Amino acid sequence: MSGIKEVATKAGVSIATVSNVLNKSKYVSPELVKRVEKAVKELNYKVDPIASGMKSKRSKTIGVITQDICGVFYPYIMKGINSIADEKGYQVIMCDVDGSSHSSEIALGRERALFHKLLASRVDGIIFVSAITGEGQDEYFAELKKMARNKNGAIPMVSLERDLTMLGIDSVYFDSYNNVQKAVEHLAKCGCKKVGHIAGPVELQIANERRKGYEDYLKLHAMELDEEKMIAYGDYTHQSGYTAMKELLENVPDIDGVFCGNDQMAIGALRYLKEKNIDIPGQIKIIGYDDAFVSSVVEPPLSTIHIQKKTAGRRAATVLFERIEREGNDEMAVGIKLESRLIVRKSTKEDAKEDWDLSDW
Amino acid sequence: MSGIKEVATKAGVSIATVSNVLNKSKYVSPELVKRVEKAVKELNYKVDPIASGMKSKRSKTIGVITQDICGVFYPYIMKGINSIADEKGYQVIMCDVDGSSHSSEIALGRERALFHKLLASRVDGIIFVSAITGEGQDEYFAELKKMARNKNGAIPMVSLERDLTMLGIDSVYFDSYNNVQKAVEHLAKCGCKKVGHIAGPVELQIANERRKGYEDYLKLHAMELDEEKMIAYGDYTHQSGYTAMKELLENVPDIDGVFCGNDQMAIGALRYLKEKNIDIPGQIKIIGYDDAFVSSVVEPPLSTIHIQKKTAGRRAATVLFERIEREGNDEMAVGIKLESRLIVRKSTKEDAKEDWDLSDW
DNA sequence: TCCTTCCAGTAAAACGTTTTTCTATTTACA
DNA sequence: TGTAAATAGAAAAACGTTTTACTGGAAGGA
Numbered sequence: 001m002s003g004i005k006e007v008a009t010k011a012g013v014s015i016a017t018v019s020n021v022l023n024k025s026k027y028v029s030p031e032l033v034k035r036v037e038k039a040v041k042e043l044n045y046k047v048d049p050i051a052s053g054m055k056s057k058r059s060k061t062i063g064v065i066t067q068d069i070c071g072v073f074y075p076y077i078m079k080g081i082n083s084i085a086d087e088k089g090y091q092v093i094m095c096d097v098d099g100s101s102h103s104s105e106i107a108l109g110r111e112r113a114l115f116h117k118l119l120a121s122r123v124d125g126i127i128f129v130s131a132i133t134g135e136g137q138d139e140y141f142a143e144l145k146k147m148a149r150n151k152n153g154a155i156p157m158v159s160l161e162r163d164l165t166m167l168g169i170d171s172v173y174f175d176s177y178n179n180v181q182k183a184v185e186h187l188a189k190c191g192c193k194k195v196g197h198i199a200g201p202v203e204l205q206i207a208n209e210r211r212k213g214y215e216d217y218l219k220l221h222a223m224e225l226d227e228e229k230m231i232a233y234g235d236y237t238h239q240s241g242y243t244a245m246k247e248l249l250e251n252v253p254d255i256d257g258v259f260c261g262n263d264q265m266a267i268g269a270l271r272y273l274k275e276k277n278i279d280i281p282g283q284i285k286i287i288g289y290d291d292a293f294v295s296s297v298v299e300p301p302l303s304t305i306h307i308q309k310k311t312a313g314r315r316a317a318t319v320l321f322e323r324i325e326r327e328g329n330d331e332m333a334v335g336i337k338l339e340s341r342l343i344v345r346k347s348t349k350e351d352a353k354e355d356w357d358l359s360d361w
Numbered sequence: 362m363s364g365i366k367e368v369a370t371k372a373g374v375s376i377a378t379v380s381n382v383l384n385k386s387k388y389v390s391p392e393l394v395k396r397v398e399k400a401v402k403e404l405n406y407k408v409d410p411i412a413s414g415m416k417s418k419r420s421k422t423i424g425v426i427t428q429d430i431c432g433v434f435y436p437y438i439m440k441g442i443n444s445i446a447d448e449k450g451y452q453v454i455m456c457d458v459d460g461s462s463h464s465s466e467i468a469l470g471r472e473r474a475l476f477h478k479l480l481a482s483r484v485d486g487i488i489f490v491s492a493i494t495g496e497g498q499d500e501y502f503a504e505l506k507k508m509a510r511n512k513n514g515a516i517p518m519v520s521l522e523r524d525l526t527m528l529g530i531d532s533v534y535f536d537s538y539n540n541v542q543k544a545v546e547h548l549a550k551c552g553c554k555k556v557g558h559i560a561g562p563v564e565l566q567i568a569n570e571r572r573k574g575y576e577d578y579l580k581l582h583a584m585e586l587d588e589e590k591m592i593a594y595g596d597y598t599h600q601s602g603y604t605a606m607k608e609l610l611e612n613v614p615d616i617d618g619v620f621c622g623n624d625q626m627a628i629g630a631l632r633y634l635k636e637k638n639i640d641i642p643g644q645i646k647i648i649g650y651d652d653a654f655v656s657s658v659v660e661p662p663l664s665t666i667h668i669q670k671k672t673a674g675r676r677a678a679t680v681l682f683e684r685i686e687r688e689g690n691d692e693m694a695v696g697i698k699l700e701s702r703l704i705v706r707k708s709t710k711e712d713a714k715e716d717w718d719l720s721d722w
Numbered sequence: 723t724c725c726t727t728c729c730a731g732t733a734a735a736a737c738g739t740t741t742t743t744c745t746a747t748t749t750a751c752a
Numbered sequence: 753t754g755t756a757a758a759t760a761g762a763a764a765a766a767c768g769t770t771t772t773a774c775t776g777g778a779a780g781g782a
Contacts, residue, residue: 048767054736054767075435079431092455268658299659375763376763416739
């Protein structure tokens with residue numbers, strides 16, 4: 001493996017000149033540039049990123065912390081991040097909290113641990129999805145804030161899926177509130193009078209945001225709302241959607257629309273209704289949230305809100321690299337709120353068009 | 362940020378001793394060990410992995426090349442790899458060929474490029490899924506073989522999903538042939554007389570393996586086989602499964618069982634049959650392959666072959682670390698063939714039990 | 723013309739570790 | 753007891769770059 005020294009010798013210049021040519025860090029005469037480039041090519045020289053990082057303090061590596069890489073969201077997000085990182089010549093280190101298989105305290109611990117692991121491994125920036133709520137949240141947030149805004153040596157970071165601009169952290173997230181409005185409004189426009197909701201776990205911030213959006217819409221439009229009976233809770237699995245739908249139907253026999261907190265629960269709900277031989281969308285209309293891959297293949301295909309997953313990853317990476325390149329932590333945190341789109345399929349509209357293959361809008 | 366020097370000073374020892382304590386690379390008296398550990402803790406010292414890698418030539422990082430991180434397989438595989446890497450204190454750099462959105466020549470180029478990128482970034486080992494066939498394959502394989510078996514400085518690597526032991530490359534893969542036998546045998550045992558097959562693209566090695574397994578079973582058991590009419594080809598999407606099922610049914614109106622090359626196509630096939638009001642499993646039984654998440658939520662739930670995705674990732678990582686730690690490239694390549702399991706759901710058996718939530722067997 | 727400024731290019735320092743080499747004891751054995 | 757071997761620990765070299773400090777010659781101004 002040939003090093004910069006061999007290149008310098010072969011080109012008949014000093015190693016500093018080779019470095020300057022490679023990094024364009026100083027003017028070098030065209031003549032020498034040519035000689036260096038020739039030598040580099042002939043020796044098939046590649047800079048050793050480790051040695052390079054040693055002095056320059058840049059590892060050309062970013063870290064990404066996901067909650068569960070097997071979830072419907074994260075693979076797309078990773079793909080988006082990856083594509084930008086690739087363009088920029090950065091490596092992506094992935095870390096997974098594996099939140100769904102742990103209690104929330106453990107998840108908090110793991111999330112923090114991963115953060116510190118990435119910091120210790122000298123990544124140039126971090127994109128993370130934080131699911132932390134309740135108990136340890138405030139303390140953890142204070143810690144994050146310090147890391148992001150530390151005067152000497154802040155680590156560039158971007159929060160995904162959650163707005164943390166109040167902590168001074170760049171954030172790329174979804175306009176949940178508005179998206180929910182779209183979903184519920186769609187049901188209303190389809191003629192639903194009694195719209196129920198299958199909500200996610202109360203410990204999850206996004207679940208609460210969505211439930212709030214649902215309640216607000218109903219209130220604002222003077223639609224019937226009984227928080228006891230018309231909202232059932234699940235845990236984002238299809239099994240829980242099944243049970244929740246059962247509960248809703250027992251509480252409100254004449255329910256005619258359900259907004260589900262995610263597609264998986266919606267699919268569970270669909271299954272229950274089909275077992276009961278209830279006509280969808282005739283008698284009850286169902287809409288989900290996320291536009292997971294499954295949603296288009298179930299029967300009937302599920303109406304939902306399409307979240308721009310890949311785009312979110314790309315935007316987050318873009319924002320991160322901007323901050324890395326600026327090397328400044330003095331600017332205000334930027335917040336990017338992504339719009340989403342209503343996808344109408346047969347679970348709400350009998351004559352919905354068939355295919356919505358928007359690969360990410 | 363304090364370095365090893367500060368620790369040494371604080372503990373009143375040389376930096377060599379600190380290094381020896383940290384890496385357990387030499388005997389150090391308990392007395393000094395204690396002093397060093399105390400200093401490390403007080404200064405909250407963390408070794409700089411970059412500086413460390415500089416001298417030791419180990420980056421404590423492995424690379425993983427997937428074909429499409431958004432596929433049904435790879436997130437689980439990544440999770441498996443990650444869990445082992447975590448235990449071992451390694452970082453995982455992920456690279457995605459994004460094969461499904463490119464032609465196969467471009468994919469070959471991308472796959473090679475990623476390999477070289479990882480090599481250039483000095484990873485300690487590589488786990489990869491190669492989809493390369495046809496044209497450039499031989500040349501590429503020769504290159505891989507050279508990298509894996511280079512006398513001075515081989516890079517430890519493991520092939521996932523594909524047996525490349527003949528190239529001297531450790532491999533973790535699935536016993537496709539046998540798995541297919543299980544699937545077709547199940548149909549036969551359920552009473553199917555005319556079993557068709559929806560195959561994947563002929564360019565894909567795994568698709569051919571599965572088709573061959575299907576043909577062999579039928580031949581061996583003297584069942585009817587008309588390669589023209591009873592095999593239809595798709596491209597692993599559910600849309601293609603839909604079309605292929607249509608084709609099969611037109612060619613062989615009295616078909617009573619179909620083995621599909623993957624679950625997605627099976628789901629497309631299900632959809633077509635339901636549209637035609639054909640009773641499943643009464644009139645036609647369908648079985649897929651992969652046990653993707655979707656398979657359990659469609660109607661009827663799909664019988665399939667459960668592939669141990671997470672386990673595959675874990676095994677691959679384990680094998681890789683063994684080779685990394687042995688630092689030898691002289692041993693024979695190890696091949697690990699993973700067994701799979703038949704999952705019987707309602708698409709083949711009316712009274713199948715409901716839940717098969719084996720989180721990875 | 724002389725002195726200063728500028729600049730391309732080089733030599734050398736620096737980065738923070740690990741590893742090798744060396745030294746001063748201690749241990750072992752005759 | 754004396755010499756050789758073993759060993760804990762320290763000093764210093766090394767890793768392959770980037771960056772800083774320096775050099776010598778050209779350019780520019782007076």
